[in-house]
Amino acid sequence: MQGRLTVLGWHNVESSWCFPLPPGGARGLRRQLLALRGAARVVPLTEALDVLAAGGSPSPRTVALTFDDGYRDNLRLAVPLLEELELPATFFLVPGLLSREVRAWWEVAGWAFARCRRATLSWRGATYDLRTPEQRRHAYGQVSERLKGCDRRGRDAAVGELVSTLRPEGDPGDRDMFLDWDGAREIVGRGFAVGSHSAYHAILSRETPADQERDLRRSRDELEERLQTPATVLAYPNGTARDYNGHTLAAAAAAGHRHALTTVDGRNGPATPPLQLRRYVVTPVTGRSPARALARRLLSRARRAAGRPARP
Numbered sequence: 001m002q003g004r005l006t007v008l009g010w011h012n013v014e015s016s017w018c019f020p021l022p023p024g025g026a027r028g029l030r031r032q033l034l035a036l037r038g039a040a041r042v043v044p045l046t047e048a049l050d051v052l053a054a055g056g057s058p059s060p061r062t063v064a065l066t067f068d069d070g071y072r073d074n075l076r077l078a079v080p081l082l083e084e085l086e087l088p089a090t091f092f093l094v095p096g097l098l099s100r101e102v103r104a105w106w107e108v109a110g111w112a113f114a115r116c117r118r119a120t121l122s123w124r125g126a127t128y129d130l131r132t133p134e135q136r137r138h139a140y141g142q143v144s145e146r147l148k149g150c151d152r153r154g155r156d157a158a159v160g161e162l163v164s165t166l167r168p169e170g171d172p173g174d175r176d177m178f179l180d181w182d183g184a185r186e187i188v189g190r191g192f193a194v195g196s197h198s199a200y201h202a203i204l205s206r207e208t209p210a211d212q213e214r215d216l217r218r219s220r221d222e223l224e225e226r227l228q229t230p231a232t233v234l235a236y237p238n239g240t241a242r243d244y245n246g247h248t249l250a251a252a253a254a255a256g257h258r259h260a261l262t263t264v265d266g267r268n269g270p271a272t273p274p275l276q277l278r279r280y281v282v283t284p285v286t287g288r289s290p291a292r293a294l295a296r297r298l299l300s301r302a303r304r305a306a307g308r309p310a311r312p
């Protein structure tokens with residue numbers, strides 16, 4: 001029986017400025033991983049991609065687990081859980097963040113909105129209400145969508161501008177939020193795979209073709225050299241269909257990537273373009289979530305296949 005490969009993608013396990021989560025992220029992740037372990041065949045990503053590259057179909061219920069951006073809680077919370085449950089995973093890392101050469105603009109901007117005391121923000125022709133936490137979150141969502149339309153330098157400048165206008169309290173703590181090279185080495189040393197998530201987390205389609213090519217070559221080379229492990233798979237930053245283009249696919253191929261992951265929903269078979277693989281982005285919530293819904297669906301299919309009645 002032929003199956004398709006489902007790739008799941010997490011980011012942070014616990015709450016961050018940009019991705020606030022209810023308390024109990026590690027508990028939520030544990031439940032999701034337990035459900036997946038019971039229902040799916042969780043394999044190393046590259047193993048499943050090799051099957052696709054050879055023109056084959058993965059076994060039914062094949063799932064690969066991934067984590068993007070290199071949040072420090074991936075090592076502190078996700079790695080021990082994965083080890084306990086004996087599940088493989090791939091961590092997509094950003095050399096510029098590991099080196100502290102760039103900052104995670106999305107977290108800095110998230111902090112600026114969460115911790116500002118202004119009632120409104122007028123920014124580049126639009127006015128946003130900031131009186132309540134809900135309004136600040138809504139404003140952040142709208143502004144961050146606009147920021148994603150800029151190239152990397154323009155976006156960094158705009159975030160600086162927003163921080164000086166909003167004058168948030170305290171410190172974003174973004175430098176402590178992400179792994180450094182030692183942390184990345186520990187992930188590799190504990191037997192997990194890594195992949196490239198670009199050199200600076202630029203949204204690639206906003207960059208020139210030459211910059212995209214330089215970025216992806218540098219990212220892969222630096223990860224492989226400093227971590228002494230293959231980084232054959234790429235995950236596009238942000239990863240929606242607007243965030244990569246034809247030049248990105250060419251740059252990915254020029255950097256030697258045979259496979260690249262998007263964040264476009266869907267599963268993967270032999271006909272899926274290898275540089276535009278589909279992936280479900282999931283968050284470690286304790287309630288209903290796409291990962292648990294998927295696990296339930298897989299479990300029910302497995303029970304039917306085994307001739308046992310499915311639980312409702």
Ligand SMILES: [Zn+2]
Nearest residue numbers: 068069237238
């Ligand atoms: Zn990312």
